[in-house]
Amino acid sequence: xxxxxxxxxxxxxxxxxxxxxxxxxxxxxxxxxxxxxxxxxxxxxxxxxxxxxxxxxxxxxxxxxxxxxxxxxxxxxxxxxxxxxxxxxxxxxxxxxxxxxxxxxxxxxxxxxxxxxxxxxxxxxxxxxxxxxxxxxxxxxxxxxxxxxxxxxxxxxxxxxxxxxxxxxxxxxxxxxxxxxxxxxxxxxxxxxxxxxxxxxxxxxxxxxxxxxxxxxxxxxxxxxxxxxxxxxxxxxxxxxxxxxxxxxxxxxxxxxxxxxxxxxxxxxxxxxxxxxxxxxx
Amino acid sequence: xxxxxxxxxxxxxxxxxxxxxxxxxxxxxxxxxxxxxxxxxxxxxxxxxxxxxxxxxxxxxxxxxxxxxxxxxxxxxxxxxxxxxxxxxxxxxxxxxxxxxxxxxxxxxxxxxxxxxxxxxxxxxxxxxxxxxxxxxxxxxxxxxxxxxxxxxxxxxxxxxxxxxxxxxxxxxxxxxxxxxxxxxxxxxxxxxxxxxxxxxxxxxxxxxxxxxxxxxxxxxxxxxxxxxxxxxxxxxxxxxxxxxxxxxxxxxxxxxxxxxxxxxxxxxxxxxxxxxxxxxx
Numbered sequence: 410x411x412x413x414x415x416x417x418x419x420x421x422x423x424x425x426x427x428x429x430x431x432x433x434x435x436x437x438x439x440x441x442x443x444x445x446x447x448x449x450x451x452x453x454x455x456x457x458x459x460x461x462x463x464x465x466x467x468x469x470x471x472x473x474x475x476x477x478x479x480x481x482x483x484x485x486x487x488x489x490x491x492x493x494x495x496x497x498x499x500x501x502x503x504x505x506x507x508x509x510x511x512x513x514x515x516x517x518x519x520x521x522x523x524x525x526x527x528x529x530x531x532x533x534x535x536x537x538x539x540x541x542x543x544x545x546x547x548x549x550x551x552x553x554x555x556x557x558x559x560x561x562x563x564x565x566x567x568x569x570x571x572x573x574x575x576x577x578x579x580x581x582x583x584x585x586x587x588x589x590x591x592x593x594x595x596x597x598x599x600x601x602x603x604x605x606x607x608x609x610x611x612x613x614x615x616x617x618x619x620x621x622x623x624x625x626x627x628x629x630x631x632x633x634x635x636x637x638x639x640x641x642x643x644x645x646x647x648x649x650x651x652x653x654x655x656x657x658x659x660x661x662x663x664x665x666x667x668x669x670x671x672x673x674x675x676x677x678x679x680x681x682x683x684x685x686x687x688x689x690x691x
Numbered sequence: 692x693x694x695x696x697x698x699x700x701x702x703x704x705x706x707x708x709x710x711x712x713x714x715x716x717x718x719x720x721x722x723x724x725x726x727x728x729x730x731x732x733x734x735x736x737x738x739x740x741x742x743x744x745x746x747x748x749x750x751x752x753x754x755x756x757x758x759x760x761x762x763x764x765x766x767x768x769x770x771x772x773x774x775x776x777x778x779x780x781x782x783x784x785x786x787x788x789x790x791x792x793x794x795x796x797x798x799x800x801x802x803x804x805x806x807x808x809x810x811x812x813x814x815x816x817x818x819x820x821x822x823x824x825x826x827x828x829x830x831x832x833x834x835x836x837x838x839x840x841x842x843x844x845x846x847x848x849x850x851x852x853x854x855x856x857x858x859x860x861x862x863x864x865x866x867x868x869x870x871x872x873x874x875x876x877x878x879x880x881x882x883x884x885x886x887x888x889x890x891x892x893x894x895x896x897x898x899x900x901x902x903x904x905x906x907x908x909x910x911x912x913x914x915x916x917x918x919x920x921x922x923x924x925x926x927x928x929x930x931x932x933x934x935x936x937x938x939x940x941x942x943x944x945x946x947x948x949x950x951x952x953x954x955x956x957x958x959x960x961x962x963x964x965x966x967x968x969x970x971x972x973x
Contacts, residue, residue: 461859466788489865497863503856506878506970515874516864584970597860604864 412437412608412638413458418472420453422465427453430472431664433657440630440639442653442670444646446691450662451642455610458640459495460488476608493520496606500613502593504585505600509577512585512596513564516604524559530605531566538636540569563603570633571599572625591622598629608638615648627652646686650674658682724950728943736944741910746930748937753945756926758912760949762827763920764896767834772888774835775842780876782847785858785868796847802840808900810836815904828916830906837901838891845890849883850876857972879971882964889960893953899924923949 413435420428428450435441443451456462457470460481473480481491493516505512517527528549535544548562555561564581568574573595577588585596594614601609611630615623630639630652643649649656649670656673658666658681666673666682677683684690739752782792814833823829853876861871877884899922907919908929923945930942 459863461863464785464855464859464862466784489867491865492863493865497859499856499859499863501856503854503860504972505857505860505875506972507874508970515861515866519864519866519870519874586970586972600860600864 412477413640414475415454416473416475418454418457418470418474420450420457420462420471421469423467427662428457428659429662431659432472433664433667435638435640435657436655437638438634438636439654440634440641440652441655441657442649443640443642443657443659444644444649445659445665445685447644449659451644451659452612454657454659455612455640455642458608458610459492459497461492461497463488493604494606495608495610496601496604498594498597498601498609498611498614501617502590502597504588504593504596507585508582509568509585509588509596510564510581512600513567513603514560516600517560517563520604527559527563531563534605534636535566538570538633540566540574543569567599567603568596570602570629571595572629573599589622591618591625594618594622594626595629598626602633606637608640609633611639611641613642613644615643616645658685660685721950724943724947727940728945728947731937731940731944732947736941737948740912745910746933746938748935753921753923753926753941753948755910755912755921756923756945757948759827759906759909759921760896760923760952762913763830763834763902763906763922764892766827766831767838767895768888768892770831770835771838771842771891775839775846775887776884778843779846779850780872782843783850783872783876785871796844799840799844802836803844806900807837807898808903810901811904814901818905824917825905825907825919826917827906827913827920830902830920830922831916833901833905834895834898837898838895841891841894842887845887846880846884849880849887853879881967882971885960885964885967889956892956896953896956897924897949899928923952 415431415433415435418428418431419426431454443454445451453462458474458476458481462468462470470482474482476491476494479486481488505515507515522530543566548565549558565574565578568577573592576592577583577596585593588596594617598614615626618626627648630641633639634654641649641652653670656667656670657664658673658679660681666677666679668678673682674686677686681690735750736752737757738754739750740755741753742749742751745751778795781787782795784792787795810833814829814836818825818829857879858871858875861875866874902920902922903925906922908921908925909919910921911918913920926945927942927949930938930945933939
């Protein structure tokens with residue numbers, strides 16, 4: 410049973426149809442790229458997966474989005490639990506208006522995680538996903554008894570996981586807005602990971618970044634896909650080729666083709682896909 | 692071509708002229724009030740209550756009006772702030788439909804434009820109906836009515852400038868509307884909130900018409916909310932109307948004190964809002 414499954418999903422902005430009758434299963438533990446030209450429904454589709462699209466009062470969603478078999482558009486669905494499960498990275502990184510430390514601690518705080526839960530989460534996570542140069546057990550011994558010790562460890566762990574720790578460890582309490590934009594995006598990744606999502610949605614996460622920061626983010630994704638299902642919207646074909654295991658191609662709100670990356674790029678079935686890949690349409 | 696350059700020069704000249712005239716008016720106002728009032732200012736005036744025959748040139752000071760003005764305006768600022776913040780928050784798109792919010796804005800703008808004597812008259816009618824005398828409480832309520840729309844509209848303009856993407860970050864983490872409002876919106880809008888309070892404070896402390904009937908005037912410092920309260924604008928008003936030159940000079944001195952209070956509050960708000968800007972995301 411796939412983690413995420415869209416069944417006959419159509420999305421309307423007022424009378425305008427942004428996405429038409431999309432049915433697709435998104436594979437677990439892989440990077441899925443949603444590609445296609447601008448204005449073809451990529452972001453709309455992505456934001457429908459954690460119901461961020463709800464913020465637009467004119468939007469209407471038909472069909473079902475099943476996550477672990479539960480339709481997230483069911484009126485009884487718990488939207489806050491959904492968003493905890495499905496993390497999100499926006500196109501332009503926005504740090505929350507608080508310190509670097511508080512940006513990471515924000516999620517665990519609002520979800521009222523206590524010290525024990527934080528600790529258990531990290532120990533569990535460390536088993537499959539060790540952050541470089543970090544050992545939770547050692548860190549625990551080091552500052553035992555300190556008041557917010559567990560939270561400190563958690564913040565460090567996620568900053569390491571996002572590859573940001575070494576750059577910010579000396580200024581954890583400085584405003585996050587002073588980070589460079591590439592650092593802000595990695596902070597956003599760490600912040601999203603800190604609520605322990607199972608899925609990560611990313612809306613053109615590198616489009617505002619310099620090439621080096623972009624590379625760092627892509628590398629993090631490759632690391633993370635072992636433990637998370639990642640869905641990336643991109644209109645950079647080369648990026649899709651580099652990172653994607655599975656590709657979904659949208660054109661003018663229609664799902665044209667989807668399949669494993671190798672098959673999609675080497676043997677596309679649809680004429681429009683061929684035209685898009687060869688660069689005839691963009 | 693020549694004509695277009697001339698046009699450019701004429702309009703630049705016009706702008707500079709307008710700018711200069713605003714500046715000149717400001718300097719003139721402060722200059723005239725200071726020139727006419729400064730000689731009458733002394734410590735006695737600031738700390739003593741009016742003694743017998745004060746309004747005919749006798750001994751004493753206007754401590755009653757200074758303290759009265761602070762009581763009235765601080766009280767009204769507090770009440771307005773407690774009401775204005777929730778209203779400004781509620782006008783966000785997450786809470787209120789756009790049409791309703793627009794209508795509320797229109798109402799608030801009408802209230803903002805209402806002449807303050809109307810608030811005074813309205814307050815007076817209410818007080819007569821309930822058989823109340825002119826009192827500090829009555830003045831505070833009338834002033835709150837005057838200050839509330841200024842605060843709400845100013846805050847709300849700032850809150851509306853906050854990019855939706857910034858709020859999305861919090862929502863995507865699983866935050867509720869309330870958590871997002873406090874963690875993101877309030878923090879981000881804090882400098883604007885400070886400005887709004889200041890703007891309303893300046894308008895409130897300088898207003899004579901709304902408190903003329905509601906707070907009354909007295910030579911004493913009010914001991915309870917139900918005592919009448921003096922105020923600086925009315926002190927100016929009563930003293931400037933006499934034929935005695937010394938008393939007229941005291942009117943200018945009172946105006947100067949009022950001016951200094953407003954300028955200091957304005958400066959204070961500036962300092963405060965730059966402190967609050969530390970974590971702001973631009």
